[in-house]
Amino acid sequence: MAYRRTAFAPEEWYHCYTRGVEKRRTFESPRDYERFLEALYLSNSSEQTPRGNFQHLSHGEIMQLPRSDALVAIGAYCLMPTHFHLLIKELKPGGITKFMQKVGTSYTMYFNIKRERVGGLFVTPFRSKHINDDRYLQQVAQYIHLNPHETVGLKELRNYPYSSFPDYCGESRVTQTILDKEAFNFFTDTMPAPETLIEEAAEYFSTLKS
Helix, strand or coil, X not given: CCCCCCCCCCXXXXXXXXXXXXXXXXXXXXXXXXXXXXXXXXXXXXXXXXXXXHCCCCHHHHCCCCXXXXXXXXXXXXXXXCEEEEEEEECCCCXXXXXXXXXXXXXXXXXXXXXXXXXXXXXXXXXXXXXXXXXXXXXXXXXXXXXXXXXXXXHHHHHCCCECXXXXXXXXXXXXXXXXXXXXXXXXXXXXXXXXXXXXXXXXXHHHHC
């Protein structure tokens, strides 16, 4: 098992990300994405909340279950076929490490049972970058939300279901409970309007092709 050498600081934001081992696909079906989103929600709790206890509940019902104190604040996320990105703030000492371990273990167990495989699914330790000011924080959130643009196109980003971007575009979704309310309000108030972000991204990417 790989261990992290640098401790995370409480109340600080980090961009955390990792990909599948051997660059493999870690999300192969819509249900896989849903299951990972459920892990993001249920794992963000100081108490153990085994996903197996809720087999009888729908995806929407799971996203409404009560939880104990959160380990982290999630400000943005994006899942891609081979990797994922999270923008998270540590709320409790050791919270980010514990949260990421719980998410990875929960989803890997589901994935391995479903596909009759063994072994780790994600590269460990996960990568992280400390965010030390509000401007950089906004840039990272925008980067995370723009991540699927090569797959779905810029105009479809607001409809990409496995990112928090639709939430910031005003969509009402059961998965909005993943996001920390205070962080959601901050980003809603400070980030460019979705239309502006997409227009600026289109202009930027066009300069790269010229």
